[in-house]
Amino acid sequence: MKKPANKKVYDNEDIISQIVSASDDEKEIIRDIISLFMKDAGAAIKDEKVVKIPYIGTFQKNLVRSRFNSAKRGFKELRGRVTKEEYKKEVIQIRRRIREELRDEQKKNDLLRKLRRQHRKEYEILFAKRGQKYADDYLYFTYAAWDVVPFDEDVEFALQEIWRLENET
Numbered sequence: 346m347k348k349p350a351n352k353k354v355y356d357n358e359d360i361i362s363q364i365v366s367a368s369d370d371e372k373e374i375i376r377d378i379i380s381l382f383m384k385d386a387g388a389a390i391k392d393e394k395v396v397k398i399p400y401i402g403t404f405q406k407n408l409v410r411s412r413f414n415s416a417k418r419g420f421k422e423l424r425g426r427v428t429k430e431e432y433k434k435e436v437i438q439i440r441r442r443i444r445e446e447l448r449d450e451q452k453k454n455d456l457l458r459k460l461r462r463q464h465r466k467e468y469e470i471l472f473a474k475r476g477q478k479y480a481d482d483y484l485y486f487t488y489a490a491w492d493v494v495p496f497d498e499d500v501e502f503a504l505q506e507i508w509r510l511e512n513e514t
Contacts, residue, residue: 357376357379357380360375360379361375361376361379386398386404390404390405390406391406393405393406393408393411408447409440409443409444409447412443412446412447413439413440413443416439416443420432420436423435453485456485456489457481457484457485460484460485460488460489461481461484463488464484464488467484468480468484471483471484
Protein backbone atom coordinates (compact mmCIF):
# COMPACT_ATOMS: atom_id res chain seq x y z
CA MET A 346 0.00 0.00 0.00
CA LYS A 347 1.53 3.26 -1.16
CA LYS A 348 0.84 6.35 0.93
CA PRO A 349 0.18 9.55 -0.96
CA ALA A 350 2.65 12.38 -0.49
CA ASN A 351 1.80 15.01 2.11
CA LYS A 352 -0.90 16.92 0.35
CA LYS A 353 -3.91 18.75 1.64
CA VAL A 354 -6.41 17.60 -0.98
CA TYR A 355 -7.11 13.96 -1.75
CA ASP A 356 -9.05 12.80 -4.76
CA ASN A 357 -11.07 9.63 -5.21
CA GLU A 358 -8.10 7.62 -6.46
CA ASP A 359 -6.06 8.50 -3.35
CA ILE A 360 -8.86 7.24 -1.13
CA ILE A 361 -9.43 4.06 -3.16
CA SER A 362 -5.71 3.28 -3.26
CA GLN A 363 -5.76 3.05 0.54
CA ILE A 364 -8.20 0.10 0.36
CA VAL A 365 -6.05 -2.99 -0.01
CA SER A 366 -8.33 -5.93 -0.79
CA ALA A 367 -10.78 -4.28 -3.18
CA SER A 368 -11.40 -5.79 -6.60
CA ASP A 369 -12.03 -3.66 -9.68
CA ASP A 370 -15.81 -3.98 -9.26
CA GLU A 371 -15.60 -2.99 -5.60
CA LYS A 372 -13.42 -0.01 -6.48
CA GLU A 373 -16.01 1.16 -9.00
CA ILE A 374 -18.74 0.89 -6.34
CA ILE A 375 -16.56 2.84 -3.92
CA ARG A 376 -16.03 5.55 -6.58
CA ASP A 377 -19.80 5.83 -6.99
CA ILE A 378 -20.33 6.05 -3.22
CA ILE A 379 -17.68 8.74 -2.84
CA SER A 380 -19.00 10.85 -5.72
CA LEU A 381 -22.58 10.53 -4.42
CA PHE A 382 -21.44 11.56 -0.93
CA MET A 383 -19.53 14.56 -2.29
CA LYS A 384 -22.56 15.65 -4.32
CA ASP A 385 -24.91 15.31 -1.33
CA ALA A 386 -22.46 17.04 1.04
CA GLY A 387 -22.00 19.94 -1.39
CA ALA A 388 -25.76 20.41 -1.71
CA ALA A 389 -26.23 20.27 2.08
CA ILE A 390 -23.50 22.84 2.71
CA LYS A 391 -25.00 25.09 0.03
CA ASP A 392 -28.36 24.83 1.85
CA GLU A 393 -26.61 25.89 5.09
CA LYS A 394 -27.00 22.47 6.70
CA VAL A 395 -24.50 20.50 8.76
CA VAL A 396 -22.65 17.60 7.11
CA LYS A 397 -21.47 14.80 9.41
CA ILE A 398 -18.62 12.58 8.28
CA PRO A 399 -17.96 9.48 10.43
CA TYR A 400 -14.55 9.38 12.14
CA ILE A 401 -13.78 12.89 10.86
CA GLY A 402 -16.32 15.34 12.22
CA THR A 403 -18.91 17.82 11.02
CA PHE A 404 -18.76 20.56 8.43
CA GLN A 405 -20.96 23.62 8.18
CA LYS A 406 -20.86 26.86 6.31
CA ASN A 407 -20.08 29.81 8.58
CA LEU A 408 -23.55 31.32 8.59
CA VAL A 409 -22.54 34.61 10.22
CA ARG A 410 -19.83 35.21 7.62
CA SER A 411 -22.11 34.12 4.78
CA ARG A 412 -24.93 36.48 5.75
CA PHE A 413 -22.49 39.28 6.57
CA ASN A 414 -20.97 38.94 3.08
CA SER A 415 -24.47 39.15 1.62
CA ALA A 416 -25.04 42.35 3.58
CA LYS A 417 -21.75 43.86 2.31
CA ARG A 418 -23.42 44.99 -0.90
CA GLY A 419 -24.99 47.92 0.94
CA PHE A 420 -21.77 48.89 2.71
CA LYS A 421 -20.32 50.79 -0.25
CA GLU A 422 -23.34 53.06 -0.42
CA LEU A 423 -23.31 53.44 3.37
CA ARG A 424 -19.61 54.32 3.33
CA GLY A 425 -20.24 57.26 1.01
CA ARG A 426 -22.82 58.98 3.21
CA VAL A 427 -21.52 58.57 6.81
CA THR A 428 -18.29 59.28 8.67
CA LYS A 429 -15.73 56.59 9.38
CA GLU A 430 -16.76 56.23 13.04
CA GLU A 431 -20.46 56.00 12.15
CA TYR A 432 -19.61 53.45 9.46
CA LYS A 433 -17.77 51.24 11.99
CA LYS A 434 -20.67 51.47 14.42
CA GLU A 435 -23.17 50.59 11.70
CA VAL A 436 -21.14 47.57 10.55
CA ILE A 437 -20.89 46.33 14.15
CA GLN A 438 -24.65 46.83 14.51
CA ILE A 439 -25.33 44.82 11.35
CA ARG A 440 -23.06 42.01 12.54
CA ARG A 441 -24.89 41.92 15.92
CA ARG A 442 -28.26 41.85 14.18
CA ILE A 443 -27.16 38.92 12.00
CA ARG A 444 -25.94 36.99 15.06
CA GLU A 445 -29.22 37.65 16.89
CA GLU A 446 -31.25 36.52 13.87
CA LEU A 447 -29.24 33.30 13.66
CA ARG A 448 -29.64 32.74 17.42
CA ASP A 449 -33.41 33.25 17.11
CA GLU A 450 -33.58 30.85 14.15
CA GLN A 451 -31.65 28.24 16.15
CA LYS A 452 -34.00 28.64 19.13
CA LYS A 453 -37.03 28.24 16.87
CA ASN A 454 -35.53 25.14 15.24
CA ASP A 455 -34.80 23.61 18.65
CA LEU A 456 -38.34 24.37 19.77
CA LEU A 457 -39.78 22.83 16.59
CA ARG A 458 -37.68 19.69 17.10
CA LYS A 459 -39.02 19.41 20.64
CA LEU A 460 -42.62 19.96 19.46
CA ARG A 461 -42.22 17.34 16.73
CA ARG A 462 -41.17 14.80 19.37
CA GLN A 463 -43.95 15.73 21.79
CA HIS A 464 -46.73 15.69 19.17
CA ARG A 465 -45.30 13.05 16.84
CA LYS A 466 -48.55 11.42 15.69
CA GLU A 467 -50.25 14.73 14.97
CA TYR A 468 -47.14 15.98 13.15
CA GLU A 469 -46.90 12.85 10.98
CA ILE A 470 -50.56 13.14 9.95
CA LEU A 471 -50.19 16.83 9.07
CA PHE A 472 -46.89 16.16 7.29
CA ALA A 473 -48.49 13.46 5.13
CA LYS A 474 -51.56 15.56 4.28
CA ARG A 475 -50.13 19.08 3.90
CA GLY A 476 -46.32 18.91 3.90
CA GLN A 477 -43.50 19.88 6.25
CA LYS A 478 -43.95 23.66 6.19
CA TYR A 479 -47.63 23.44 7.12
CA ALA A 480 -46.99 20.83 9.83
CA ASP A 481 -44.17 22.90 11.35
CA ASP A 482 -46.21 26.10 11.28
CA TYR A 483 -49.25 24.34 12.76
CA LEU A 484 -47.22 22.95 15.67
CA TYR A 485 -45.46 26.24 16.27
CA PHE A 486 -48.57 28.41 16.23
CA THR A 487 -50.71 25.90 18.12
CA TYR A 488 -48.31 24.98 20.93
CA ALA A 489 -45.55 27.60 21.05
CA ALA A 490 -46.81 30.99 19.88
CA TRP A 491 -48.19 32.59 23.02
CA ASP A 492 -49.04 35.96 21.54
CA VAL A 493 -52.75 36.32 20.90
CA VAL A 494 -53.57 37.86 17.55
CA PRO A 495 -56.66 40.08 17.70
CA PHE A 496 -59.49 39.09 15.38
CA ASP A 497 -59.80 41.16 12.24
CA GLU A 498 -62.84 40.50 10.06
CA ASP A 499 -61.17 41.73 6.84
CA VAL A 500 -58.12 39.48 7.34
CA GLU A 501 -60.37 36.52 8.16
CA PHE A 502 -62.41 37.11 4.99
CA ALA A 503 -59.23 37.31 2.87
CA LEU A 504 -57.84 34.10 4.39
CA GLN A 505 -61.10 32.24 3.79
CA GLU A 506 -61.11 33.46 0.20
CA ILE A 507 -57.56 32.14 -0.29
CA TRP A 508 -58.60 28.83 1.26
CA ARG A 509 -61.59 28.58 -1.08
CA LEU A 510 -59.42 29.30 -4.14
CA GLU A 511 -56.88 26.63 -3.11
CA ASN A 512 -59.57 24.00 -2.55
CA GLU A 513 -61.36 24.69 -5.84
CA THR A 514 -58.35 23.72 -7.94
